Amino acid sequence: MSEEMQLSEVLQVRRDKLNTLRKMGRDPYKVEKYDQTHFSGDIKGNFEEMEGKEVSVAGRIMAKRGMGKASFLDMQDKQGRIQSYVRKDAIGEEEYDITLTYDIGDIIGVKGTVFKTKNGEVSVRASEVSLLSKSLKPLPEKWHGLKDKELRYRQRYVDLIVNPEVKDTFIKRTRAIKALRKYLDDKDFLEVETPILDTVASGANASPFITHHNALDIDMYMRIATELHLKRLVVGGIDRVYEIGRLFRNEGMSPKHNPEFTTIEWYMAYADYEVMMQMCEEVVSAMAMAAAGTTKLTYQGKEIDLAPPWKRIRMVDLVTEMTGINLEEVATDEEAIKIAKEKGLEVRKDFKKGDIINLFFEEFCEHTLIQPTFVTHHPVEVSPFAKKDPENPAYTHRFEAFANTWEIANAFSELNDPIDQRERFEEQVRRKDLGEDEIAMMDEDFLNALEIGLPPTGGIGIGIDRLVMLLTDSPSIRDVLFFPTMKPIK
Structure with missing residues (x-):
């Protein structure tokens, strides 16, 4: 039979x-x-x-x-x-x-x-x-093994029944998020909710999901970031604000990427990116303690210690350290492009030196960042919402936090000059016209808010799913999402 x-x-x-x-x-x-x-x-x-x-x-x-x-x-x-x-x-x-x-x-x-x-x-x-x-379908006798991995994701309800360790992962996720909330609540931050649907897709360089509002007969976008709405609230006088919620990006899928994912962003008036650095390492270590009971983790055989303080290094200095090439000494965009081509990197003719520095970092440096590291002072070309470094306006007061080679946080001293912000939006629009897809849209209402006046502000975004992967030794983002996005079975 x-x-x-x-x-x-x-x-x-x-x-x-x-x-x-x-x-x-x-x-x-x-x-x-x-x-x-x-x-x-x-x-x-x-x-x-x-x-x-x-x-x-x-x-x-x-x-x-x-x-x-x-x-x-x-x-x-x-x-x-x-x-x-x-x-x-x-x-x-x-x-x-x-x-x-x-x-x-x-x-x-x-x-x-x-x-x-x-x-x-x-x-x-x-x-x-x-x-x-009454259970009308039998539980599977053999649920383990790579051949059943996708079925486990598709039928998480069965996976949770027959694999108790799966539930433990999600319990740890909840504990980590509780620790995150407690950290910010104790510092008098206000948790809020902002729109998921908007008429512009801005706040990040990413491809949005597009839908249509029938009553208004307009296209709308599922949010790619919470940043611009949260900064509007700081303009309105909510000096310490955060939101934990889903973002949606119509991009590729991988063990580290799902089209919908959970982040936290928080903004603090009268603070800068260095305050965000301290808060970042403090809150991540607190989340590790809540989820794993220690800041010393083993992820897929690699030992990673999340205890503060974390290493700090400028992006351009890390590029020099890893490649021996000091792009800071390069005088022109054309010379930087020539060096990149000699290294076999794919460049566009409209690239500037800052784009090349970022390209070198992504190609030669990211994969070396196992222990938690703050990479700072990103070029202005790749940082449309960050304040320029007054001592060197080619760079910004921005950092990305890396661990296990992954970006787990992105933060900066928020750009609050409406004239500068408009110019950077216009540069983004120009790049989009040249064919660059993942570009933030012009947001006139946000510019209006900046003209009302945004105080000096520090802001940060942390990818919760990727961080939970690290805290639970989970090899795929699908392991830390109850219901990951899956292609339908025909």
Whole structure:
């Protein structure tokens, strides 16, 4: 018999059992609630206090073993598994016979007393067993292995049931985000929500998702950043503000990229990028402690220590360190382009020296940044929202934080000169006209806000998903998203 036919028979048997229960007036889907008084972990972890006490537990059957007039049902709840010992003489012959028809995957409630078996396993001696929901499809017997990886992502609900360690990853994610919120709340930041749909896609160089608003008959964009709305709030007098939320970028997918992802951005009036640096290393180390209990992590065999202070180095100096080429001494854009071509880099004719410095960094430096490092003073050409360094206007007061070769944060002293900001927007528009796709749009209302007046402000964005990957030793961003984007199965 083929595997498909066997599965079909199993599905039919389960439906037949459901129909039998319904004819008996025991439709499990009509049960609305169950008085669950205790959980498995609490019972097992406090056995001396719990022994002999009556409890009501509920969960999914993960294993069952019958022994004539008695049987064992292993149940899984949010804290783990616990065994129920069910005897015919304790719950009655009819009820016992019904429990023998229960399938692995069914959700049950068990009322009884806590005891320990001869084998030393903490269990519940059942006085009452109730079927709370019927599982009409069997759980997979073999769920591990690379061939099932995509299926696990597509059916996360099954993955969570049969692979408890998956749930641990998401618990650690939640703990890390709680630590992040606490850090900012303790510093009197206000958490806010800003629009996901907007009439412009700005605040970052990225390709947006486009949708259409029927009533207004206009195209709208799913946000690619929260930056410009949050800075508007600083203009309005909310001096310390943050938002944790989803961004959407219509770009490629990889182990580090998903089209929708979670970030935090926060902005602090009367602070600069150096204040953001200190806050960044403090909050990331706090998140590591909350999620992993240590700042010394092992990621895919590499040891990484997130404890402050982190290394700080200017981008152009790192390029010199890695390549031996000091682009700061290069006099013209043309000479910089010539050097890049000699190194085999792909350049556009409109590139300036700052673009070349950034290109050298991406090609020759990023992959070396294993330990946490602040790369500072990005060229102005690649930093449209950062203040220029007054001592060298070719660079900005900006940094990116790297760990495990990944960018985990981006921050700067916010540009608050509306005239300079307009000029940089216009340069972005010019580049878009030349064919560069991932370019921020002109935002006239944001420029109007700057003309009202933005105080000196420091701001930062941190990619939460990528950071959680690091904190949980997860090889793919899909491992830290409950429901990652997947191509539909045809």
